[in-house]
Amino acid sequence: MVKVYSIPNCPWCEKVKKYLKLKNVAYEEFNVEDSDEARDELYKISGDQIVPVTTIDGKNYVVSFDKAKLDALLGL
Amino acid sequence: MGVYDFKVKTNRGEEKDLADYKGKVLLIVNTASKCGFTPQYAELQELYMKYKEKGLTILGFPSNQFAEQEPGSNEEIQEFCRVNYGVTFPLFAKEDVRGTNAQPLFKYLVGRKGFTGFDEAHPKAKGLMDALKKKFPEYLEGDSIKWNFTKFLINRQGEVVGRYEPTTTPASMAGDIEKLL
Helix, strand or coil, X not given: CEEEXXXXXXXXXXXXXXXXXXXXXXXXXXXXXXXXXHHHHHHXXXXXXXXXXXXXXXXXXXXXXXXXXXXXXXXX | CCHHHCEEEECCCCEEEHHHHCCCEEEEEEECCCCCCCHHHHHHHHHHHHHHHHCEEEEEEECCCCCCCCCCCHHHXXXXXXXXXXXXXXXXCCCCCCCCCCCHHHHHHHHHCCCCCCCCCCCCHHHHHHHHHHHCHHHHCCCCCCCXXXXXXXXXXXXXXXXXXXXXXXXXXXXXXXXXX
16 A cells, blocks of 8 residues: 655645546555654654655655656556 | 733644743744745754753744745745654644734734844845735734744743844844843
8 A cells, every 4th residue: 555644734745645646546644743653654764754755665765746756666 | 911821722733821831931933834945943943952951942833824935935945844844842733923813822922022123134134025015015014923933032930031033043042042041
């Protein structure tokens, strides 16, 4: 399952989610402002506190809304 | 009526009594977008790390009343957002800090310390004035909050002892803070 780490009112998070919907990619969203657990996970993945971060395996990830990198990550 | 009489809402919707901060030196700041280029966050965080053991607390109050960015920094907007703005001091719910719907705390603060002008030596002062004149001329009237990162310094007795406009960098306030600690 694709995971998207995000916070509310974040335009780039919205773009990522919109793009995944457009491409019919099912994803699970984690609001790291509400969940300390999700924030810790995010930190483990990227070593930083910036969003959006998109990942499948928790190892390879894409920061921000970068179409080319998202396509590569998701095999689109 | 003093600072400790106010109740505010945290960024998770819980009520917080400012009386809980009695005896601390407080720096109350209206903050900006977590998604733009906002160097004052980093400086505020530095102040907080440097002085929190000595009794400083910074309270951040985000609002989206100021076009969500710093004037003159469009070209530097980052394409990501920072969780909690990259800071570890307390942040409160996003609410108005000026106008009729301003939260009572800010109505009180501007009543205690009025607007005395921007520091024109600051590199962004001119850009800020121009942006205000063009987009929000009414903001320039009276003592209201003019822009993001207006800072109010409160001493250990709860008295509002200073107001610093967005054109004063947090780093340059270190001396004034030290005097109160």
